[in-house]
Amino acid sequence: MSRRRVTLADLAEAAGVSRTTASLVMTGRGRELRISHDVEQRVLRAADELGYRPNAVSVGLRTGTTRTIGFVSDTVATSRLAGDMIKGALEAARERGVMLFIGESEGDPELERGLLHAMQDRQVDGIILASMFTRTIKVPKDIGPAVLLNALPRPASGLPSIVPDEIEAGRSAARVLLDAGHHDEVYVIGAGPTLRDVPADSVAAVERLIGIQETGLKIAGGRVCPDWQPEHGLAATRALLAEHRPRALICLNDRVALGAYQALGEAGLSVPGDVSVVSFDDHPIASWIWPKLTTVALPHYELGRKAVEVLFAQMAGEVEPGQVFRVPMPVRHRESVAPRS
Amino acid sequence: MSRRRVTLADLAEAAGVSRTTASLVMTGRGRELRISHDVEQRVLRAADELGYRPNAVSVGLRTGTTRTIGFVSDTVATSRLAGDMIKGALEAARERGVMLFIGESEGDPELERGLLHAMQDRQVDGIILASMFTRTIKVPKDIGPAVLLNALPRPASGLPSIVPDEIEAGRSAARVLLDAGHHDEVYVIGAGPTLRDVPADSVAAVERLIGIQETGLKIAGGRVCPDWQPEHGLAATRALLAEHRPRALICLNDRVALGAYQALGEAGLSVPGDVSVVSFDDHPIASWIWPKLTTVALPHYELGRKAVEVLFAQMAGEVEPGQVFRVPMPVRHRESVAPRS
DNA sequence: TCGCATCGCTAATCCGATTTAGCAAAGGGA
DNA sequence: TCCCTTTGCTAAATCGGATTAGCGATGCGA
Known part of the structure; x- marks a missing residue:
């Protein structure tokens, strides 16, 4: 009582x-x-x-501003990825005395509409539209102040976007190998060797490949995976090893790399002694496997944080329409790369 | 405009x-x-x-009920675990036309107070207090309608709790091995063999061990890990293998099992041919490694869902004070257990 | 024809704040 | 002494709904 x-x-x-x-x-x-x-x-x-x-409800009614923002994702909240994105957004929000509503649309436009309505009915000050993986999305009408997180508007919508800097990440991965003396015999697992050999809709694959190519690193070959899961990495690497003897692999994410490790092990090849491996994402498993994986990290936490920052900047009128913010992807140097002997 | x-x-x-x-x-x-x-x-x-x-804000002011609940966790939102818990809560909430505020206290009581205040100021109808791992927590005063998720109140508080049924999970894990004919030469990695050999504060360790013992399965030995991480699992299993030749391992979670796999591989022992392995949690890696890991799943999604259900039941006066709801932990049968030869 | 119940709708109040407009008292200048 | 500012505070309106109390018209029985 x-x-x-x-x-x-x-x-x-x-x-x-x-x-x-x-x-x-x-x-x-x-x-x-x-x-x-x-x-x-x-x-x-x-x-x-x-x-x-x-009473914040009363203040909200009177002033029209609730110090509340909505975080709507397709299915982001379920993956590990999402956790950190939300965490970043949460902390940036807390610093501003703002609370976060979250919702998942499961990719269903109907559900998404419902969520957005529910949030608008509650007078959120702004909305973060987040995507599970980097892609282009159609922006709902009349959404009010909003930013796109890990997504780009398909028909230009004027909304700002926050995305990881995948091209620079590609360059970074290539540079890690170049710096270790790997100028040839480098193969890509997950996509490539050309920009057309990529999983459907994958912005990340294309941009990472572009970045790799820009460094001048010569890609000896590549294997596409329909989906970047360990078993596909395993199969792709097995197939590659049947024909070639790589000295280095660029795996397009850590799960693929896990499969590659397994295939290399089966073939009696050691990492990094025989084959260096560099990857992307910095998923937790990257530091759970042996040798620990050198990988270019997806900055989930920073992405979430940046989304809130940009949302507020936008509401203050400090953002150009359609401006795109690229968040750097840092290299996590670990143990899977050795100098070319 | x-x-x-x-x-x-x-x-x-x-x-x-x-x-x-x-x-x-x-x-x-x-x-x-x-x-x-x-x-x-x-x-x-x-x-x-x-x-x-x-306008939901106006309705909230007038009626005092906002169709909004708060989800406050210590640090749950960051881990994979959390994602599913939130997802379950989210869906159960959506079915009731309710939105979710989320907040993370980072285990800091001061921060937690602030979050709870921010939510109460926004007139949430109820609060879910979630914990990252099963443990006892001190419940803040004047919290209003609330439930504890993955946590039990330290001084009894009258609040209902939702926790995974770890004891039954222990029984399940043991039964998987017993059914495969493993009656002896079974070792535990992560804790044991006695109830005092457990990591600090770990309710899960104690209850899982109790469950295992209740089946009558004879535990040949155990190794405590200070923390259930792959490297500790690796070290503990190496140490075990230096002295014993197990026919089956019960790993207290999947990350520990990952380490155990590595140690078994080093020792030239195959899973499940030489050693069967059963584990807990059903972390994503459990199905990413070879052979895929048989494990007793933490029902994160169900826990989150149940929390919302119980919260509403409680507000309707249908819950006994202090009632504890135990959510079953289902066995995921995969490939890491073979019949005892 | 009067009184009373029923029908169908609305005026007014309230929720808890913010904000605008303005009032009473004191002070100051001519 | 009169008028005009300035000071220090408050009455009242407002936000967008829900809710209570009640009003006018109609129907019905005596």
């Missing part, structure tokens, strides 16, 4: 002033509207004693 | 009735308060044409 919340009216009565005065003091507009120092102190003291906290 | 939202007043004007009447119709109380079928239809048609949706 918790006692009723303390309202502004209670506070005003306790301090012996009007609700107006109490409100002015609590919102820091006392000076501006000539409330005496004496009265101000009285109100503040009473607020402290009563433990007064303004 | 989206046009202003349609309000009840707009709707009333369009339908040529009072706001009261419009409200009554929209809340379904038209019959009860004798609004004629004719007028009712007029209002409904106008609502449809204008696309009227009630």
Whole structure:
């Protein structure tokens, strides 16, 4: 039986002033509207004693701003990836005194509409539309202030986007090998060797390949995987080993790399002694396997954080329409790359 | 420049009735308060044409209920585990037309207080207090309607708890081995052999061991790991293999099992030919490694879902104070167990 | 014809804040 | 002494709905 919340009216009565005065003091507009120092102190003291906290719902109704934002993802919340993205968004939000609604659309436009409505009905100040993997999406109409996270608008929509810098990541991966002296005999697992050999809809595959090529690293060959799962990595690498003897592999993500490790092991090849491996994503398994995998990290946490930052910047009118923010993907140097002997 | 939202007043004007009447119709109380079928239809048609949706903030202020619940975890949102828990909660919430606020306390009581306040200020209807791993927690005062997810109240608090049924999970794991004919030469990695050989604060370790023992399975020995990470599993299994020749291992989670796989491989022992392995959690890696790991799954999704269900049941007064709900942990039969030869 | 119940709808209040407009008292200049 | 500012505070309106109390018209029985 918790006692009723303390309202502004209670506070005003306790301090012996009007609700107006109490409100002015609590919102820091006392000076501006000539409330005496004496009265101000009285109100503040009473607020402290009563433990007064303004009812955010009421404030939301009156002011139209709720200090709340919505985070809608296709199915992001379920994957590990998502966790960190949400965590980043959460912390950036907390720093601004903002709460996060989350919702998952499961890729169903109908569900998505419902979620967006539910959030708009609750007067969210803005919305983050997040995608599980980097891709282009159609932006719903009348969405209000919003940013796209890990996604780009298909027909240009004017909304800002936050995406990982996959091209630079490709360059980084290639440079790791080049720096270790691997200039040839490098194969790609998961896509390639050309830009047309990629899984459907995969922005990441294309951009990573572009980045790799830009460094001048010569790709000796590649194997596409329909999906970047361990078993496909295993099969692709087995097939590759049947015909070639690579000195280095670029795996297009860590799960594929896990499969590659297995295939290399079967073939009696050691990592990194016989074959160096570099990968992408920095999934937790990258540091759970032996040798620990050198990989270019997807900056999930930073992406989430940046999304909130950009959302607020946008609401402050500081963002160009359609501006794209690319978040750097850092290299995690571990144990799967050795100098070319 | 989206046009202003349609309000009840707009709707009333369009339908040529009072706001009261419009409200009554929209809340379904038209019959009860004798609004004629004719007028009712007029209002409904106008609502449809204008696309009227009630402002949830206003409704929240007036009725005191916001169709919103808070999900506060220590650090759950970051781990994979969390994702599914949130997903389960999210879906159960959506079925009830409820939105979810999420927050992470990072285990910091001060932060937790702040989050709970922020949620209470926004008039959440209830709160789910979630923990990353099963443990006992101190429940904050004046929290209002709430349930504990993956946690038990330290001083009894009257709040209901939802936890995985770890004891039954222990039984299940043991039974998997017993059914395959493994009655002896079974070792535990991660804890044991006695109930005092467990990592600090680990409810899961204790209960899993209890369950195992209850089946009558004879535990030949065990190795504690300070933390259930792959490298500790690796070290513990190496140490075990230096002294014993197990025919089966019960790993206390999948990450530990990953380490055990590595150690067994080094020792030239094959899974499941030489050694059967059964584990707990059903982490994604369990099906990424070879042979795929037979494991007793932590039902994250179900836990999240149940939390929302219990929260609503509790608000409806259908839950005993302090009631504990144990969610079954299903066995995922895969390829790491073979009959004892 | 009067009184009373029923029908169908609406005026007014409330939720808990913010914000605008303005009032009473004190001070200052002519 | 009168008028005009300035000071310090408050009454009242507002946000968008839900809810309570009640009003006018009609029907019915006596």
